[in-house]
Amino acid sequence: MFKPGGLEHGGRLRAASLRFGIPLADWLDLSTGIAPYGWALPDIPVTAWTRLPEQNDGLEIAARDYYGVASLLPVAGSQAAIQALPRLRRNARVGIVSPAYAEHAAAWRREGHRLLELSEAGVNRALERLDVLLLINPNNPTGRRFASEQLLAWHARLAERGGWLVVDEAFIDCTPQHSLALHSERPGLIVLRSFGKFFGLAGIRLGFVLAPSALLERLAELLGPWAVSGPSRAVATALLQDYAGQQLQRQRLRVDSERLTALLCGNGLAPTGGCALFQWLVAAQAPLLHEFLAGNGILTRLFDNPPSLRFGLPPDEPGWLRLEQALQIFAKEFAWAP
Template identity: 70%
Template structure:
């Protein structure tokens, strides 16, 4: 299993700090949402039915012609490589490590590519995969460039696979309107923007033929009844989404400013996280952890990713800890 953020139990054991005393900034998940509607008892008692209206409201929310709900975008990440055989897959790196692991697991050849190497490598690729905005760097590739790559791949039956897990705060940059084109596959995460990662829900946007293949592979009842009911209501709540988007964007800017003021200027990020490459990133990670603040360390990049504090007390605690760490580390 690859390492991910949010491993509070392990951090609590390692540093001897009770789990409830941590400020967890190690994920890119919204740390707040809004009051949840009640779940009908029937949703718990009956098998989920596919004609409950979820797909229709999701198509409207994403601006997509066709999509498939899945049990978190991770389910699609692991299943999609099984729909092709013997491919050469280019992955814009560094990025979310589960993508490369999934394609390698199914026997495909994986090439880790820098952004500058993609145009040269594209004629040799069957699949080009990227996260947009990227995790962990926050880098976003412009739509015209993505569409040009897609056109070259689709001409010979290839795929452009774009993970848009962090796109909800900037929907104007999504490729969702192009998702039904042959060779275009988009992944969307429900839990990150809505602050409900535990619900395990995501969507795949693609042409209907490919979605039918994926649905057959995943089997019936891939998404639980309670998840479908809750998502149906939240995806239709435009006012709640607007408030969440505004708050996340403001907090993302606040986090970037705070990090700059404390000697950790971000080199990238989005509304849900900021990415920093300070000298001695590992020492920063440990110094913060000793104060009960968990951030994500990427040792191979010598970098840190900071998620958003959930409340004002968390912001004040982070500011104080950053100042103490900067003094401790001589920054």
């Protein structure tokens, strides 16, 4: 079984290539939940390469307009904030709605905080014992979306005693109406946004923290100056202002998400959950399907608890055809029992 070491993530094509003896260029990577397409990139000014990044280059203004907020902090991917936020508290009791992106729990545990894994149903019972509640909306990997009213109610109870609600909205750009961005000025509410997933530019390493100014100042001091490179700032500024391109991206992702759902259902693999960027399938035979697809150069994201697979979107028609043919072969060769 192909199981990379340490905390697992999608996109580990080099490890998969070595494991299965398939060249990197021959893989169809459906493991990451990142948009597999974007749009034409803008020209990058020479000064973005030759000068240290400066805050008055337009990025903060473009991002505030995009998210509809008064204050935010650009960071080197939301991962940078995930690792830094636990250092702003001491000896906290932290509840994490699970299953969830494993880096969250790892970061809080690394700083000595006490962690409690919760189901969504268990939050209300545990909330009075927590200093921090952390969740992903929509959830990764389940795709489950939390109602804004419920989140704000939980936040109010935490904020009464100085607690935090941390909401990772890495996959919410296709449904921005469900974001808590507009409420992020409230004390104790911290919203994390990823740039790379929706815009299909994971390599740019850019994210944003939406929170009250006082907390952002503490986080900026911790992360230090020039956290985001000049070229990344230049590209992101242009794309954040391209509202027409964003609408086309949302439309394409929604259509392809529906297509992926139909394809899986048509092969007896009805998704358990999902969102615009991925679909999630819970089944006892998930490891078998993961291994079969990987043997055919198609990489999915395997989870152990519960046994499940996350499918990202194919980037083009050859990718769709390749996935369809592989699923059809699997259905014929194996007795699938979800």
